[in-house]
Amino acid sequence: xxxxxxxxxxxxxxxxxxxxxxxxxxxxxxxxxxxxxxxxxxxxxxxxxxxxxxxxxxxxxxxxxxxxxxxxxxxxxxxxxxxxxxxxxxxxxxxxxxxxxxxxxxxxxxxxxxxxxxxxxxxxxxxxxxxxxxxxxxxxxxxxxxxxxxxxxxxxxxxxxxxxxxxxxxxxxxxxxxxxxxxxxxxxxxxxxxxxxxxxxxxxxxxxxxxxxxxxxxxxxxxxxxxxxxxxxxxxxxxxxxxxxxxxxxxxxxxxxxxxxxxxxxxxxxxxxxxxxxxxxxxxxxxxxxxxxxxxxxxxxxxxxxxxxxxxxxxxxxxxxxxxxxxxxxxxxxxxxxxxxxxxxxxxxxxxxxxxxxxxxxxxxxxxxxxxx
Amino acid sequence: xxxxxxxxxxxxxxxxxxxxxxxxxxxxxxxxxxxxxxxxxxxxxxxxxxxxxxxxxxxxxxxxxxxxxxxxxxxxxxxxxxxxxxxxxxxxxxxxxxxxxxxxxxxxxxxxxxxxxxxxxxxxxxxxxxxxxxxxxxxxxxxxxxxxxxxxxxxxxxxxxxxxxxxxxxxxxxxxxxxxxxxxxxxxxxxxxxxxxxxxxxxxxxxxxxxxxxxxxxxxxxxxxxxxxxxxxxxxxxxxxxxxxxxxxxxxxxxxxxxxxxxxxxxxxxxxxxxxxxxxxxxxxxxxxxxxxxxxxxxxxxxxxxxxxxxxxxxxxxxxxxxxxxxxxxxxxxxxxxxxxxxxxxxxxxxxxxx
Amino acid sequence: xxxxxxxxxxxxxxxxxxxxxxxxxxxxxxxxxxxxxxxxxxxxxxxxxxxxxxxxxxxxxxxxxxxxxxxxxxxxxxxxxxxxxxxxxxxxxxxxxxxxxxxxxxxxxxxxxxxxxxxxxxxxxxxxxxxxxxxxxxxxxxxxxxxxxxxxxxxxxx
Ligand code: SF4
Ligand code: SF4
Numbered sequence: 001x002x003x004x005x006x007x008x009x010x011x012x013x014x015x016x017x018x019x020x021x022x023x024x025x026x027x028x029x030x031x032x033x034x035x036x037x038x039x040x041x042x043x044x045x046x047x048x049x050x051x052x053x054x055x056x057x058x059x060x061x062x063x064x065x066x067x068x069x070x071x072x073x074x075x076x077x078x079x080x081x082x083x084x085x086x087x088x089x090x091x092x093x094x095x096x097x098x099x100x101x102x103x104x105x106x107x108x109x110x111x112x113x114x115x116x117x118x119x120x121x122x123x124x125x126x127x128x129x130x131x132x133x134x135x136x137x138x139x140x141x142x143x144x145x146x147x148x149x150x151x152x153x154x155x156x157x158x159x160x161x162x163x164x165x166x167x168x169x170x171x172x173x174x175x176x177x178x179x180x181x182x183x184x185x186x187x188x189x190x191x192x193x194x195x196x197x198x199x200x201x202x203x204x205x206x207x208x209x210x211x212x213x214x215x216x217x218x219x220x221x222x223x224x225x226x227x228x229x230x231x232x233x234x235x236x237x238x239x240x241x242x243x244x245x246x247x248x249x250x251x252x253x254x255x256x257x258x259x260x261x262x263x264x265x266x267x268x269x270x271x272x273x274x275x276x277x278x279x280x281x282x283x284x285x286x287x288x289x290x291x292x293x294x295x296x297x298x299x300x301x302x303x304x305x306x307x308x309x310x311x312x313x314x315x316x317x318x319x320x321x322x323x324x325x326x327x328x329x330x331x332x333x334x335x336x337x338x339x340x341x342x343x344x345x346x347x348x349x350x351x352x353x354x355x356x357x358x359x360x361x362x363x364x365x366x367x368x369x370x371x372x373x
Numbered sequence: 374x375x376x377x378x379x380x381x382x383x384x385x386x387x388x389x390x391x392x393x394x395x396x397x398x399x400x401x402x403x404x405x406x407x408x409x410x411x412x413x414x415x416x417x418x419x420x421x422x423x424x425x426x427x428x429x430x431x432x433x434x435x436x437x438x439x440x441x442x443x444x445x446x447x448x449x450x451x452x453x454x455x456x457x458x459x460x461x462x463x464x465x466x467x468x469x470x471x472x473x474x475x476x477x478x479x480x481x482x483x484x485x486x487x488x489x490x491x492x493x494x495x496x497x498x499x500x501x502x503x504x505x506x507x508x509x510x511x512x513x514x515x516x517x518x519x520x521x522x523x524x525x526x527x528x529x530x531x532x533x534x535x536x537x538x539x540x541x542x543x544x545x546x547x548x549x550x551x552x553x554x555x556x557x558x559x560x561x562x563x564x565x566x567x568x569x570x571x572x573x574x575x576x577x578x579x580x581x582x583x584x585x586x587x588x589x590x591x592x593x594x595x596x597x598x599x600x601x602x603x604x605x606x607x608x609x610x611x612x613x614x615x616x617x618x619x620x621x622x623x624x625x626x627x628x629x630x631x632x633x634x635x636x637x638x639x640x641x642x643x644x645x646x647x648x649x650x651x652x653x654x655x656x657x658x659x660x661x662x663x664x665x666x667x668x669x670x671x672x673x674x675x676x677x678x679x680x681x682x683x684x685x686x687x688x689x690x691x692x693x694x695x696x697x698x699x700x701x702x703x704x705x706x707x708x709x710x711x712x713x714x715x716x717x718x719x720x721x722x723x724x725x726x727x728x
Numbered sequence: 729x730x731x732x733x734x735x736x737x738x739x740x741x742x743x744x745x746x747x748x749x750x751x752x753x754x755x756x757x758x759x760x761x762x763x764x765x766x767x768x769x770x771x772x773x774x775x776x777x778x779x780x781x782x783x784x785x786x787x788x789x790x791x792x793x794x795x796x797x798x799x800x801x802x803x804x805x806x807x808x809x810x811x812x813x814x815x816x817x818x819x820x821x822x823x824x825x826x827x828x829x830x831x832x833x834x835x836x837x838x839x840x841x842x843x844x845x846x847x848x849x850x851x852x853x854x855x856x857x858x859x860x861x862x863x864x865x866x867x868x869x870x871x872x873x874x875x876x877x878x879x880x881x882x883x884x885x886x
Contacts, residue, residue, distance in 0.1 A: 132429075195744050687749060
């Protein structure tokens with residue numbers, strides 16, 4: 001594959017290009033410094049920090065209720081799951097047992113969030129490899145989920161529906177019906193995703209055998225989520241450390257062993273099916289009960305360190321809180337999935353073409369605010 | 374024979390020759406024709422852009438432009454007006470001369486190709502006897518403009534785009550040429566009016582049956598690649614290179630590139646119409662007695678093929694540069710060569726279907 | 729031979745893909761998901777929980793329910809709410825008590841988190857469903873929620 005001619009007449013020279021911070025394939029303000037030989041990538045250096053907002057530092061200023069809404073702004077495509085992570089941490093620290101109803105609702109909305117995120121990812125993935133139409137089909141389905149969110153939580157993206165101790169308010173009376181409508185709709189549309197893009201010979205050629213990540217590398221780079229699972233690394237937090245209502249549903253962990261771009265693609269498609277089945281198992285029997293337990297107006301965590309991990313649409317999100325017993329945390333650290341997944345890029349994209357880099361980036365499914373925080 | 378538009382052109386022709394010496398008259402005539410073509414196809418190009426946007430919208434569950442003019446019919450006109458009024462920016466240390474020259478190369482070469490099409494009987498600006506050869510030759514000049522534009526604008530993304538374009542056009546030229554050559558085996562002539570004449574006994578895609586269908590498929594693939602459209606839009610792959618070779622162009626110069634792309638698409642479709650689908654001939658000769666309707670048939674068939682190309686574009690993902698070359702050199706070219714042999718056999722054994 | 733079957737399979741997948749988009753093309757009349765926004769203003773209705781901006785409802789006697797307890801101000805993560813209050817003599821009871829002068833809400837700083845509304849013990853503030861919040865000058869985004877001359881609705885405090 002590599003042809004570096006070194007005779008005196010022709011000398012191939014490596015050059016450097018700047019992909020981003022404003023580039024359509026970097027999905028936000030991420031800058032990639034590429035060293036390229038012709039079309040072949042020799043080196044990739046991600047350059048971060050363009051939208052760093054110091055969310056972790058802001059958390060030290062805020063009360064525990066206020067932290068929750070900041071996490072909306074990290075990985076905004078799985079905002080509900082981020083909120084849930086913080087709330088779970090605080091609830092565990094306070095040793096509150098939230099009602100069953102809360103657990104089930106949290107899980108349903110969490111899985112809806114995952115589907116919405118994957119829908120968007122699917123659209124953008126198609127767009128990155130050049131099939132622009134997928135974008136609109138993906139958004140059509142995501143729109144239905146966003147409507148469900150808007151009706152119940154009041155916001156489409158940064159929902160802030162969780163509070164420590166439960167939910168901000170009860171689900172909307174239409175919620176169950178709408179979710180069922182969505183499931184029925186999506187079950188007809190998801191196979192279309194496959195006929196339109198997955199089966200397409202060009203798409204398969206573009207993605208198979210591209211950006212291969214071995215299981216060992218996946219583990220040592222700390223890959224998580226669909227990226228890790230596509231390499232055969234069983235890392236689904238929902239399976240291994242179930243939280244909320246995830247221990248009462250049965251689902252399969254989407255696992256592939258190829259570790260290439262196509263495997264990552266398939267894992268996400270399969271995850272959408274699994275999420276649908278999780279929602280189906282829960283939606284018919286949402287237990288009655290309170291939607292929150294009362295907490296003190298000023299929450300003070302006992303002195304100590306607390307950690308909780310959840311599975312967002314991108315992978316494992318860890319929330320680490322050190323408390324000194326005051327109403328503000330002493331230190332908050334988020335272990336964001338996007339950051340460690342992005343660190344893989346300089347490893348797996350080298351040796352590929354520019355087009356491969358774009359396809360690989362698309363299946364890493366990075367959200368830049370999640371990386372920069 | 375004596376239909377209206379033809380008699381008008383004849384009258385103008387006679388009138389010009391009566392008031393001027395012969396040389397001056399033919400030059401004036403040429404200029405007039407050129408201006409008419411320029412005006413018609415600039416507008417046609419704009420409407421192709423509109424068509425593309427509408428078709429794309431309908432594929433994508435959208436509505437498309439519908440605000441400017443009646444149902445958005447003036448949208449692209451307004452866009453063109455906006456582009457004309459925009460500032461022409463350029464990069465530092467760009468090769469100014471080549472940078473400014475490039476758009477004209479592209480647009481002129483695509484407009485020139487239009488001259489040879491017989492839109493209907495005797496409605497043809499330039500009935501050259503090497504028609505197809507001329508088309509293939511002229512359509513490969515456009516790539517020089519793209520290369521120049523990408524190289525001279527002093528931008529690495531543009532340069533990569535231009536280099537890709539060079540590779541792509543040189544490769545696919547071959548397939549376009551060979552697939553047309555397959556058909557020339559039946560017609561025995563390169564002259565386009567002659568080719569249409571031959572098809573009075575059945576369109577070539579019917580006459581040449583199997584090899585003609587294969588040739589048509591190869592032609593469509595290679596033709597799409599020639600126009601740098603998706604799924605072969607390596608040149609301006611927006612998710613990879615931003616805008617590719619025309620990243621640094623703005624205003625009217627950008628519009629030239631843009632328009633050229635659409636006119637090229639029209640040309641590719643026109644060639645397919647003329648060679649495979651009988652040009653301006655109506656199906657089963659239903660309107661043979663009224664040659665003006667030939668324009669209608671010609672445009673109808675051309676737009677159908679244009680629609681097909683749009684359908685490709687809005688469905689398929691883009692190929693990678695090496696796969697693009699694999700497709701050409703490992704699949705299209707050998708198939709094409711086989712196909713020529715097959716066609717030669719069929720013509721030799723007189724197995725063509727004639728009505 | 730796999731060479732030719734590859735070609736055949738490849739073309740088949742391409743055609744199935746085209747059938748999907750083709751189907752949508754034919755149904756484009758009813759399938760369009762576009763909302764023609766400024767035109768459909770009249771029929772556009774936001775969900776009743778939609779978070780547009782924080783407002784303070786007043787009844788017909790120009791009375792609101794805000795006691796000036798400042799819980800919303802404390803709950804707000806980014807200082808979007810400022811309450812200016814004073815101890816005044818209540819004309820009815822003759823006792824001095826805390827009353828708001830101005831309940832200032834900075835829409836430009838609000839992240840629509842809803843914590844203030846959660847925190848308010850008397851349900852004095854709630855969400856409005858309007859969403860066309862853009863203005864030409866930043867200062868318009870600073871709003872005083874209690875209307876001039878308004879007063880606390882009797883009986884809220886108990
Ligand atoms: S919604 Fe949140 S940010 Fe806005 S004023 Fe209320 S507490 Fe503050
Ligand atoms: S709005 Fe509610 S929370 Fe805020 S000061 Fe008034 S009564 Fe207290």
